[in-house]
Amino acid sequence: MYGWNGRILRVNLTTGETSVEEVDPRTARDFIGGRGWAIRYLYNEMDPRVDPLSPENKLVFSTGPLTATPVPTGNRYMVTTKSPLTGAISCSNSGGFFPTEMKRTGFDLFIFEGRAGRPVYLWVNDDRVELRPADHLWGRTVFETEDMLRAETDPRARVACIGPAGERLAPIAAILNDKHRAAARSGVGAVMGSKNLKAVVVRGTRRIPLARPDELKALADQVVEEVKQAVAAGKATLRTYGTAYVPPVTNEVGILPTYNFRTGVFAGAEAISGRTLNQKYLVRPKACYGCPIACGRVTRVEDPIFGGEGEGPEYETIGSLGSACGVDNLAAITKANYICNELGLDTISAGVTIACAMEMYELGLIPESDIGRPLRFGDAEAVVEMVRLAGLREGFGDLIAQGSYRLASHYGHPEFSMSAKKQEFPAYDPRGAKGMGLLYATSNIGASHMAGDTAYMEVFGVPKKVDPLSWEDKPRLVKYFEDIFTIIDAAGLCVFLSIRYLFEPTYNVEPVRISRLMEYATGAGYDEETLLRAGERVYNLERMFLVRAGFSRADDTLPPRMLHEPMPEGPAKGHVVELDRMLPEYYRLRGWDENGVPTPEKLAELGLL
Amino acid sequence: MKIRIKLLAHYQQYLPPNCSSSSYEADVPPDARVEDVLAGLPVPVEESVVLVNGRTPQPGQALQEGDVLCLFPAIGGG
Known part of the structure; x- marks a missing residue:
């Protein structure tokens, strides 16, 4: 093999x-x-x-x-x-x-x-x-x-x-x-x-045997060369700023999660940006193995309260532990990130759960005696403290550690949990990027940007800009992105390079180069069509796991805020997620029935029966 | 009329010297279209996402007093 x-x-x-x-x-x-x-x-x-x-x-x-x-x-x-x-x-x-x-x-x-x-x-x-x-x-x-x-x-x-x-x-x-x-x-x-x-x-010291090593090496070298040329031309955004370049971008579009997703506009967006990170805390960029991009951040914070050193923060962490909690103190966000890494917590779920608790505290739905301190939006010290308690499951941290859905339900108000299938939203308010709304609702793993990040096209213009506020063509886009993200994951590659360099920059993001690389590596007979079909096969089998676990259409949904509370301000003002309009079309394109279950015909077509 | 031009991510290198924020005020003719203003910027527009007040402009869209014209590189990732 x-x-x-x-x-x-x-x-x-x-x-x-x-x-x-x-x-x-x-x-x-x-x-x-x-x-x-x-x-x-x-x-x-x-x-x-x-x-x-x-x-x-x-x-x-x-x-x-x-x-x-x-x-x-x-x-x-x-x-x-x-x-x-x-x-x-x-x-x-x-x-x-x-x-x-x-x-x-x-x-x-x-x-x-x-x-x-x-x-x-x-x-x-x-x-x-x-x-x-x-x-x-x-x-x-x-x-x-x-x-x-x-x-x-x-x-x-x-x-x-x-x-x-x-x-x-x-x-x-x-x-x-x-x-x-x-x-x-x-x-x-x-x-x-x-x-x-x-x-x-x-x-491990083994070399991986390759079917056509010379061709693989040649194409891999070509991709690396393209990245190097982009870097030499001064276009190295991810190397320069990491993903922390994003908060001012999503804020400009009006989808930077703020105050537990009440709004998508945050006055402190620049204070929590990559530019601020570079000016104050960046030690050096850091690459993973074999990566020409180097979006990782080695950082050090010199601060009497929030001092420390480590890696991060990335955009998702900033949006969750920062703006979602109303916090514009980048030192505190970075410190909270370090603690999450040290104690072994997901920064996204931790941040969005703290944001949920903050909103419920301010509304009087969580008594201060339960928390042991005030917990208002914008309280940077509270975020750091809550992360530490959550990592140890001590005090109120025991509830934070269970995620926002269980926390909000504990106090009788699950609607304040900004989650899908009980997993917290990543840092894009889907009311201003409708594809992300459909993605969060339908994703097999619950809300996640890594399940098929249509923000690439809706927000970042990669490979082509589409209107984030329209919903009409999003079912097709979501299905496609879910399938290609499945391929990227399954192949063992990083999305950041793959989307831009391994797929053809057409509307459909055709998997031309990645299918060639897969064929050069394995010799198993991959081309674009068989690879896309394999991605779809994997996605459907994951779905069947959910079906057998008892999931159905009722679980492919979003919190009421996303469906019924229009975005109050900014470029997405007045918008909600038109989930009811997108979902039937998405199921139809997937070959799933009206309950979100793959039909026998679809399973047979994919060789899963 | 006056508009604001906002440059994000590595386009901040194209901001005027001594510009402490991400945007600056620009004086443009009253009938200026988005394309007219883009043509005068030192930014690789074809590789960019262009927004007016946070939204994707229509081709030939005329600018209004106080509009924010924002550009950032098409990169992705977050």
Whole structure:
């Protein structure tokens, strides 16, 4: 097999046994790799109705066929499991250096089953696989855990682990790798915690065999050259500012989440921008493995209250812990980001949950005695404190750690949770970008920009600008973006490079180059059509997992604020999300029935029956 | 008439010297269209997202007193 290792490591945490399985070539090709292989195994092997935190749930780490190849940004891995936040499937995705190292151990997937009797970590050193006791690591932060594990395994090893939030089963807990990169969403860290699995440590030295290495290298080099030329021409926005360049952009369009998504216009947008970050806190840009872009931020804050050093913040973090909470203090946002990384929390869900609590506190729906302090919009110190408490599940932080839907429901008002399928919105108010509204509502993983970010076209003009306020053509756009994001994830690549350099810049974002790279890597017979079909196949199988878990059209929805409260100001003033108008057309284009269930005809067409 | 020109992301390098914010005031003819003003900017317009008051302008759209003409590079990511 080329591109893929074709081998899976299965780890039974209950018995401590590990085994190696081969993957048959047809499954490999039809489900691409990464999240595609992961859902194929989970769908076949587990009951989607199980309790996400029970031993019956399974947890899959997966790389794709382009991970650890010369293709730039081939540095991603995905975490797929039944989510304790949403009850649906997860697809939490991270870069850095861990994923490449994992693929080079000779395994494409790790499948974790059962529950260890005591804390353990998995140490995979090429073919040598070992479950080791982790009692001495339990309770440690992410940063401490990684340092200790590299010291006791190999200084060149790479680590993915949970912090106290995951150990304490917080439904918004993340899995951090390389200390600062996060497979953040959907509470995947809590599933790891429920299995008493503190960390996964990898050291891999294998080269990935490629079907047509010369052609792959030539095309990969060409892409890298194009990125370098853009950098040389002074067009390196992501390298210069990171994704923190975005707040003034989304604010200009009127969709920067502000005051728990009451509005999309924030007076402090410039104060929380990449320009401010560069002037005050940036140490240097940082790239993941094999990335010519370097959107990562190494930062240091010198401040008596919010001082620290680490990585971030990215745009989503700024929008969630910042503007959504009415906070324009970038030092505080950065500090809160550091704490999330250290304790193992998703910054998006943490920020939007705190924003929800702030709104409910100001409306008198949460008593101050429950919180232990005032919790008003704009209170930077409160955000930092709430993040810390959430990561430890102490005091009011115990409710924050459960996400906004459970918090708001606890006080009898779930409508204040800005979430879909109980997962918090990323930092685009969908009333001003209708495709994002349909995406949040229908996404298999709950609200997420990584499920098919139509903001690329609606806001950023990539590859072409479309009107964010129109809804008419958005069902087609959402379906298309969901399918191509599935391909990018499953291949093991980063969206930032893929959308701009690996797809043809037409309205349809045709997957010309990525299908060639996939074919050069695997030799499995990929072209544009088979690859798009494989993306659709994976997306539909994920949907079938949801159907079996009990999800239906009633779950493909948005909070009442998005459907009935017009945006009060700015360029999107007067707009709501016309979900009822988009949803039937979206289902029709998907080949799903009126309840959002794939029809037998569609499943047969995709080879899923 | 006066409008504001706002330049975001790495287009801030094209802001006038000593411009402390992301935008500056510009004097344009009363019948100026969006295209007329863009033609006079040192910005690669064809690679840009162009907004007037936060919205995508129509081809040939005339500018009004007080309009904010915003440009940023088509990049994506967040």
